[in-house]
Amino acid sequence: MLLGISGSLRKEATNRKLLRIAARLYGGPFTEADLRLPLYDGDLESESGIPPAVETLAAQVAQAEAVILATPEYNQSLSGVMKNALDWISRTPGTPWLGKPVAIMSAAAGRAGGARATYALRLAMAPFRPRFSSGPEVLLAASSGQFDPTGDLTNERALKTLGEAMETLRREARG
Numbered sequence: 405m406l407l408g409i410s411g412s413l414r415k416e417a418t419n420r421k422l423l424r425i426a427a428r429l430y431g432g433p434f435t436e437a438d439l440r441l442p443l444y445d446g447d448l449e450s451e452s453g454i455p456p457a458v459e460t461l462a463a464q465v466a467q468a469e470a471v472i473l474a475t476p477e478y479n480q481s482l483s484g485v486m487k488n489a490l491d492w493i494s495r496t497p498g499t500p501w502l503g504k505p506v507a508i509m510s511a512a513a514g515r516a517g518g519a520r521a522t523y524a525l526r527l528a529m530a531p532f533r534p535r536f537s538s539g540p541e542v543l544l545a546a547s548s549g550q551f552d553p554t555g556d557l558t559n560e561r562a563l564k565t566l567g568e569a570m571e572t573l574r575r576e577a578r579g
Contacts, residue, residue: 411475411486501532519544
């Protein structure tokens with residue numbers, strides 16, 4: 405199973421659209437994670453333990469053959485939603501990310517396509533020791549104009565790069 409994690413909560417966010425297209429290109433079963441989690445709070449964790457939604461997310465990561473992370477770029481970094489999810493997962497038992505094949509991508513409004521966000525996300529993921537996919541890098545600039553009304557990617561060059569990235573991730577995940 406391929407797991408997709410979008411750093412944007414909006415139903416029609418361009419990163420969620422990008423994830424869905426990537427999943428189609430990857431092939432096979434796909435699950436999109438739900439990041440509607442409480443803000444990480446050590447007091448909440450002490451009083452109530454790990455929230456069930458976080459336990460579910462950590463289990464999905466552990467069970468996935470590969471994970472795609474798609475983050476918008478907010479103020480030159482990854483989204484708070486994505487960082488919060490990573491912080492919560494880090495508090496769960498085990499090491500769900502260890503050795504997990506992970507592809508990082510971004511659909512962003514700016515002309516750099518979220519390059520700074522993907523760099524920040526890679527830094528935030530480094531302590532978990534996943535196997536970052538060897539590429540190619542998927543950075544979709546001016547993302548709001550890159551999809552048709554049905555959610556399909558209209559930029560052929562970006563679609564080709566995304567296909568190559570998913571082919572690489574699939575090969576890395578399946579050995």
